Amino acid sequence: MASLGKWVLWSGVTGLGALAAGGIATAQGESINAWWLIAAAVCVYAIGYRVYGAWVATRVLLVDGRPTPAVRIDDGRDFVPTNRWVVFGHHFAAIAGPGPLVGPTLAAQFGYLPGTLWILIGAVLGGCIQDMVILFCSTRRDGRSLGQMARDELGPVGGGAALVGTLMILVILISVLGLVIVNAMKHSPWATATVTATIPIAVLVGFYMRGIRPGRVLEGSAIGVALLLLAVWGGGWVDHHPLLRTWFDHGPLPIAYAIMVYGFAAAVLPVWLLLAPRDYLSTFMKLGTVALLAIAIIWLNPVLHMPALTQFVDGSGPIFAGKVFPFVFITIACGAISGFHALVSSGTTPKLLTDERDIHMIGYGSMLLESFVALMALIAACVLEPGVFFAINTAPGVVGEGAQAVATISSWGFPVALDQMQALAREMGEATLFGRTGGAPSLAVGMASIFSSAFGQGLLAVWYHFAIMFEAIFILTTLDAGTRVGRFMLQDFLGNFVPALGRTSWYPSVLLCSGLIVGAWGYFLYIGVIDPAGGVNILWPLFGIANQILAAIALCVGTAILVKTGRERYFWVTGLPLAWLTAVTSTAAWQKVMSDDPRLGFFAGASDLAAKLASGVLPPEKAAVAPQLIFNLRLDGWLTMLFVALLWLILADTGRVCLRHWRRASAAMPAGGQA
Amino acid sequence: MKALRGFWAWLRAVSGDDAYERYLAHHAAAHPDREPLGRREFFSQRQAAAWAKVKRCC
Numbered sequence: 001m002a003s004l005g006k007w008v009l010w011s012g013v014t015g016l017g018a019l020a021a022g023g024i025a026t027a028q029g030e031s032i033n034a035w036w037l038i039a040a041a042v043c044v045y046a047i048g049y050r051v052y053g054a055w056v057a058t059r060v061l062l063v064d065g066r067p068t069p070a071v072r073i074d075d076g077r078d079f080v081p082t083n084r085w086v087v088f089g090h091h092f093a094a095i096a097g098p099g100p101l102v103g104p105t106l107a108a109q110f111g112y113l114p115g116t117l118w119i120l121i122g123a124v125l126g127g128c129i130q131d132m133v134i135l136f137c138s139t140r141r142d143g144r145s146l147g148q149m150a151r152d153e154l155g156p157v158g159g160g161a162a163l164v165g166t167l168m169i170l171v172i173l174i175s176v177l178g179l180v181i182v183n184a185m186k187h188s189p190w191a192t193a194t195v196t197a198t199i200p201i202a203v204l205v206g207f208y209m210r211g212i213r214p215g216r217v218l219e220g221s222a223i224g225v226a227l228l229l230l231a232v233w234g235g236g237w238v239d240h241h242p243l244l245r246t247w248f249d250h251g252p253l254p255i256a257y258a259i260m261v262y263g264f265a266a267a268v269l270p271v272w273l274l275l276a277p278r279d280y281l282s283t284f285m286k287l288g289t290v291a292l293l294a295i296a297i298i299w300l301n302p303v304l305h306m307p308a309l310t311q312f313v314d315g316s317g318p319i320f321a322g323k324v325f326p327f328v329f330i331t332i333a334c335g336a337i338s339g340f341h342a343l344v345s346s347g348t349t350p351k352l353l354t355d356e357r358d359i360h361m362i363g364y365g366s367m368l369l370e371s372f373v374a375l376m377a378l379i380a381a382c383v384l385e386p387g388v389f390f391a392i393n394t395a396p397g398v399v400g401e402g403a404q405a406v407a408t409i410s411s412w413g414f415p416v417a418l419d420q421m422q423a424l425a426r427e428m429g430e431a432t433l434f435g436r437t438g439g440a441p442s443l444a445v446g447m448a449s450i451f452s453s454a455f456g457q458g459l460l461a462v463w464y465h466f467a468i469m470f471e472a473i474f475i476l477t478t479l480d481a482g483t484r485v486g487r488f489m490l491q492d493f494l495g496n497f498v499p500a501l502g503r504t505s506w507y508p509s510v511l512l513c514s515g516l517i518v519g520a521w522g523y524f525l526y527i528g529v530i531d532p533a534g535g536v537n538i539l540w541p542l543f544g545i546a547n548q549i550l551a552a553i554a555l556c557v558g559t560a561i562l563v564k565t566g567r568e569r570y571f572w573v574t575g576l577p578l579a580w581l582t583a584v585t586s587t588a589a590w591q592k593v594m595s596d597d598p599r600l601g602f603f604a605g606a607s608d609l610a611a612k613l614a615s616g617v618l619p620p621e622k623a624a625v626a627p628q629l630i631f632n633l634r635l636d637g638w639l640t641m642l643f644v645a646l647l648w649l650i651l652a653d654t655g656r657v658c659l660r661h662w663r664r665a666s667a668a669m670p671a672g673g674q675a
Numbered sequence: 676m677k678a679l680r681g682f683w684a685w686l687r688a689v690s691g692d693d694a695y696e697r698y699l700a701h702h703a704a705a706h707p708d709r710e711p712l713g714r715r716e717f718f719s720q721r722q723a724a725a726w727a728k729v730k731r732c733c
Contacts, residue, residue, distance in 0.1 A: 076701035077724070082688070089689035099733035145728075173733050215718035217692040271726040272719060279731070280690070334733050343729040481731045488727055504727070547733065 010050075017043025024116065024308070033303045034379050037116055041375050045368045048124030056129060057360035060562070060570040061136045068353045069142045079143070081354040084361065090352065092366040093283050094344045095131070096290075098475045099334025100374035102180060105439035106540060107331040108381040108389065109319045111309040114328040115378050122329070122336025123371035126577035130337055130551055131345045132363030133558040133574055138346035139356060145347040146554060153560045154653045161650045162553050163493065166343065168643070169546040170486045171517070173340075175524035176539040177475045178259050180438035182252050182529055184468050189248040190429055192255070194235035194465055195472040196248065198278070199262070201227045205277035217280060224281045228473070232466045239429060252529045259479070260522040266480030267487050267514040275480055282474040289470045293376050293447060296454040306382035306389065311412070318394040319437070320537045321599035326588040330544035335374025337577065339550025341367065380446035381439075387416025388424065392442040395534025396435045405434055429461030437534040440471045486517040527632045530625045537599070538636060541592060545585050545640060549647045552581045556654040563658045571658070582651065589644040593637050602637035606630045694721060
């Protein structure tokens with residue numbers, strides 16, 4: 001009887017999923033609503049979790065009830081057996097950052113279909129598998145980190161590639177995230193005042209948790225969250241104050257410099273003062289807001305105004321150049337498959353696991369939830385009128401300013417009017433919404449319209465700035481935590497050559513390494529800000545390539561471990577996503593390097609700009625920054641080649657290790673014996 | 676009511692609010708001969724350790 005009920009349930013889930021996915025894919029020219037996407041997602045997730053994920057966990061990884069490192073070592077500090085739901089909460093809070101909000105928003109330029117399919121399929125077959133396999137491998141190895149596992153399983157080449165890859169992706173990630181919030185804060189006194197206020201609020205909470213009530217995390221966070229909400233309202237007050245608003249009204253470059261100073265300070269100052277309290281606040285804010293967004297979308301069931309596919313699948317997209325293959329798979333990294341997760345799945349989470357059998361729920365399950373967050377962001381972007389979406393997300397260097405931008409975007413078949421944009425900006429409490437690239441502002445507009453419809457009209461401006469604050473606070477958390485981790489990694493690395501530099505508490509080394517890391521991402525941020533094409537066009541694909549290459553490194557480690565531990569029959573579990581990522585990143589990198597299209601190819605772009613500069617057709621303000629942009633385009637080209645070289649190096653290393661194992665296995669066991 | 680209490684316990688655990696109590700329990704069981712750290716020292720040591728590694732993703 002129970003099995004019949006199960007059969008009916010799972011047939012229903014499969015049928016509903018197929019129906020919803022079919023409906024989405026065939027609804028050409030008709031608008032669909034959010035429930036179609038949510039129904040398809042929930043069914044795909046349910047089948048992925050119960051069928052594929054469970055099969056991989058029990059039949060391939062062979063999880064069993066053996067004591068985990070937390071149970072065996074249980075030192076009360078790092079290794080602590082922890083309740084599975086608590087580990088799940090920790091793990092999800094650690095993997096969920098701003099990536100799954102920004103990537104899908106940008107990828108909406110192709111329409112909702114490519115992004116949705118990749119978010120669902122990529123997560124179920126790729127991202128969840130990567131997170132789960134790495135979590136499993138690290139758990140069986142006493143919580144070793146990805147870099148250590150790469151060194152142990154592949155050798156020094158693999159270990160070195162993992163280290164370099166991680167550092168590079170950190171630098172690119174931080175610069176592009178910095179650019180996203182610069183674009184949200186430029187000439188917006190309200191947003192700037194609110195985001196600035198989050199810093200003293202974090203410091204206050206830091207003092208509370210250290211001095212006044214040590215370790216009372218929830219009390220301190222509750223006070224902080226209340227103050228943050230007050231800061232959203234206070235920002236509006238500043239915005240209406242004739243004198244105060246001028247203090248917070250800045251162009252993009254001063255804001256970028258302020259972010260660099262902030263990042264340096266956060267990496268150098270004691271963690272309790274700024275980093276840790278900010279992280280508590282941002283985690284609560286993030287989880288609360290994402291839950292609210294999901295509830296509002298499910299409640300409201302908004303209609304998606306974006307078509308399933310736009311003409312930009314041919315590579316002419318205004319937000320970033322490049323065809324739907326491979327660029328949708330680069331643009332949406334977090335939310336489908338993200339190499340960064342492998343850093344959390346190894347090292348931290350394994351040391352908390354009480355039961356190995358929870359790896360399925362924690363590794364696979366929390367990535368499914370992250371994928372769902374990405375889908376929410378995609379829906380919020382596609383709810384906007386496409387004309388409005390493109391007007392916000394396209395740089396003036398691509399479509400011109402004001403009336404010209406409106407005319408260009410309307411000529412693509414996405415009608416938008418100047419007074420419509422002005423009215424929208426006024427409703428959101430902004431002077432203008434044109435050219436606010438990077439995804440955060442358009443997501444905030446989408447969220448504000450959803451929230452105000454669900455929870456009361458008339459507060460659009462407050463909701464908009466609440467959404468900006470919510471995005472900014474955890475972008476800044478990623479930025480300062482990333483700078484600090486980068487500093488530690490650099491110190492660790494330089495310590496191999498100059499031992500004194502490896503001492504993490506020696507102040508000259510702290511200042512030097514923090515300065516180097518901030519200088520590296522600060523450079524890319526600076527170039528992104530002065531680039532008239534918006535910078536996101538260059539930086540986000542670079543970030544996507546770097547993140548997918550880190551994922552490929554993690555999958556290489558996973559594949560090598562599967563082969564070496566007698567699971568070679570199932571090497572395709574990680575091998576197939578690895579092959580796909582290799583194809584995607586190599587194609588994207590090839591196009592970014594070799595393409596003749598100056599918007600797509602780095603070197604073509606540099607030559608095009610150099611020719612324009614030489615012939616004197618550039619207006620003076622563009623000619624002034626052109627030499628820096630030319631240098632940067634060439635640098636990005638070389639960097640892309642370095643990334644791909646790293647990928648193929650580690651692939652070759654993995655192939656070598658696997659082949660050696662196969663050869664040994666067949667030598668030891670002739671006539672096709674069983675392992 | 677039971678669900679609410681469960682949620683509260685989960686929230687305290689996942690945020691680290693009850694970390695010191697857990698530490699005291701662990702310490703009493705594992706090292707009854709030694710004096711445990713004070714609340715403030717424990718918290719600052721724990722924080723310093725947590726922020727020396729990758730803790731947040733993109």
